[in-house]
Amino acid sequence: MKLSRIVITGVGLTAPNGNSLAEFRANLLAGVAGIQRREIRYMGSQLAGVCDYNPQKYQTKKEVRVGTRAGSISIYCAREALADSGLRWEAVAKDRVGIYIGCTEHGNVETENEIYNISKFNYDTKFWSHYHNPRTVANNPAGEASLNLGVTGPAYTIGAACAAGNMGLIHATQMLRLGEVDLAICGGVSESIHTFGIFAGFKSQNALATHADPLKASRPFDKARNGIVISEGGALYTLERLDDAQARGAKIYGEIAGYHVNSDASDYVLPNPTRQAECVRAAISRAELASRDIHIVNTHATATPLGDIQECEAIRAVFGEGCPDTFINNTKGYIGHCMGAAGALELAGNLQSFDDLIVHPTINVDDLDPLCALPGLVLNQPRAVAKVDTILNNSFGMLGINSALIVKRFVP
Amino acid sequence: MTKDECKQVVLDIIADIAPDEDLSNVKPEVRLRDQMQLDSMDFLDIVMELRKRHGIEVPEKDYQQLASLDSCADYLTPKFDALTGKS
Numbered sequence: 001m002k003l004s005r006i007v008i009t010g011v012g013l014t015a016p017n018g019n020s021l022a023e024f025r026a027n028l029l030a031g032v033a034g035i036q037r038r039e040i041r042y043m044g045s046q047l048a049g050v051c052d053y054n055p056q057k058y059q060t061k062k063e064v065r066v067g068t069r070a071g072s073i074s075i076y077c078a079r080e081a082l083a084d085s086g087l088r089w090e091a092v093a094k095d096r097v098g099i100y101i102g103c104t105e106h107g108n109v110e111t112e113n114e115i116y117n118i119s120k121f122n123y124d125t126k127f128w129s130h131y132h133n134p135r136t137v138a139n140n141p142a143g144e145a146s147l148n149l150g151v152t153g154p155a156y157t158i159g160a161a162c163a164a165g166n167m168g169l170i171h172a173t174q175m176l177r178l179g180e181v182d183l184a185i186c187g188g189v190s191e192s193i194h195t196f197g198i199f200a201g202f203k204s205q206n207a208l209a210t211h212a213d214p215l216k217a218s219r220p221f222d223k224a225r226n227g228i229v230i231s232e233g234g235a236l237y238t239l240e241r242l243d244d245a246q247a248r249g250a251k252i253y254g255e256i257a258g259y260h261v262n263s264d265a266s267d268y269v270l271p272n273p274t275r276q277a278e279c280v281r282a283a284i285s286r287a288e289l290a291s292r293d294i295h296i297v298n299t300h301a302t303a304t305p306l307g308d309i310q311e312c313e314a315i316r317a318v319f320g321e322g323c324p325d326t327f328i329n330n331t332k333g334y335i336g337h338c339m340g341a342a343g344a345l346e347l348a349g350n351l352q353s354f355d356d357l358i359v360h361p362t363i364n365v366d367d368l369d370p371l372c373a374l375p376g377l378v379l380n381q382p383r384a385v386a387k388v389d390t391i392l393n394n395s396f397g398m399l400g401i402n403s404a405l406i407v408k409r410f411v412p
Numbered sequence: 413m414t415k416d417e418c419k420q421v422v423l424d425i426i427a428d429i430a431p432d433e434d435l436s437n438v439k440p441e442v443r444l445r446d447q448m449q450l451d452s453m454d455f456l457d458i459v460m461e462l463r464k465r466h467g468i469e470v471p472e473k474d475y476q477q478l479a480s481l482d483s484c485a486d487y488l489t490p491k492f493d494a495l496t497g498k499s
Binding site for chain 1: 429430431432449453456457460463464
């Protein structure tokens with residue numbers, strides 16, 4: 001069976017260091033991080049990546065009040081992606097549009113808020129909000145986007161821990177190829193900085209970053225890395241079948257070349273480099289490429305002491321020697337770990353390399369951990385390269401879910 | 413509490429739950445739903461905020477009493493007065 005070619009035609013995002021693709025990319029090339037201190041309920045001041053997009057650009061004040069942060073981020077990113085796509089939205093058949101949004105988790109924020117709320121009323125549940133259920137259902141972020149956009153096609157979230165951003169794009173590719181929809185709005189979002197539980201959980205796991213300087217706190221591959229900086233954010237894309245995109249003369253950012261998803265089946269939280277390597281190899285194979293054909297590898301590394309080493313082990317196994325044109329980077333030094341949005345945002349950060357032939361660096365590596373040393377690792381300064389025809393985006397998550405997505409330069 | 417004060421209590425709540433609405437010219441005799449965007453969840457918000465802010469309970473059978481500002485005042489003023497011990 002010949003599969004349809006799927007292309008990216010629009011990008012909408014909000015990151016802790018930028019509210020558009022252009023701003024985000026410029027900051028990645030200029031080494032501008034976006035981490036700050038933030039008061040977290042019960043925990044005091046913590047490091048976090050906070051987005052400052054304007055929700056009122058696409059939502060009424062009431063929509064913001066009734067909805068969730070993840071819903072608001074989804075709406076902002078979806079509307080920005082659609083505007084970027086050049087689609088005449090009023091002419092699009094809304095029942096042929098799918099919204100597929102990856103989430104690490106959903107519902108923690110609102111549940112914590114309601115428990116805090118009723119704690120002020122002696123835990124009397126008659127003060128529990130009637131909005132709790134629509135806010136906490138797992139499809140909430142995609143559902144809010146469907147309400148805002150008037151999309152009547154399928155709109156749901158994909159729970160895949162921190163592999164979820166990639167999963168949104170992968171699932172959209174599958175649905176477009178199956179002919180289930182004609183346009184997909186897809187990617188991932190995170191509202192995780194609004195739940196103390198995520199912070200407390202990572203802290204109890206000894207996996208929450210600390211640093212005197214917030215901008216230096218997230219430091220994958222550095223010897224002094226000491227954990228994750230939790231961030232919010234989102235990146236949603238418009239994906240279309242190539243013939244549809246060409247028929248309307250769409251700008252094409254890149255083409256989905258290959259992907260793979262697998263599971264470690266080995267531990268709740270510890271990564272498994274063998275399965276990660278299998279996942280990456282399978283994605284490369286599906287793309288009908290060899291390891292040496294991959295020009296940018298965006299790593300998932302979250303700056304935990306063990307996790308970074310294990311991913312590097314996986315990458316070494318796949319790329320090792322013999323890949324002189326392969327460059328490796330990481331985005332979390334700038335924006336922290338955007339959880340369900342991570343994969344989608346990190347892909348966006350590299351997408352423009354097809355045009356400018358620059359690989360953005362991994363920042364905050366003052367002292368490279370020798371166990372994270374890899375050929376082609378781009379550290380601290382952007383690197384101009386001869387060619388960028390392929391980007392491999394790794395995203396891995398708890399319970400051992402691995403995703404690898406390959407986007408290639410569009411060549412008609 | 414006067415009925416006008418009671419209407420202001422309700423308007424203050426509506427200002428928070430429907431922040432996009434212009435409340436400068438709400439007609440007290442006209443159903444709230446007919447002059448602004450309020451749905452059933454918003455009316456539950458009004459009930460919740462009366463409970464939270466003022467300790468007033470509105471049982472479900474009486475929800476229709478909240479239809480307009482006038483009907484709110486007629487229904488709620490005695491409840492406020494009962495709370496403050498005023499007959």
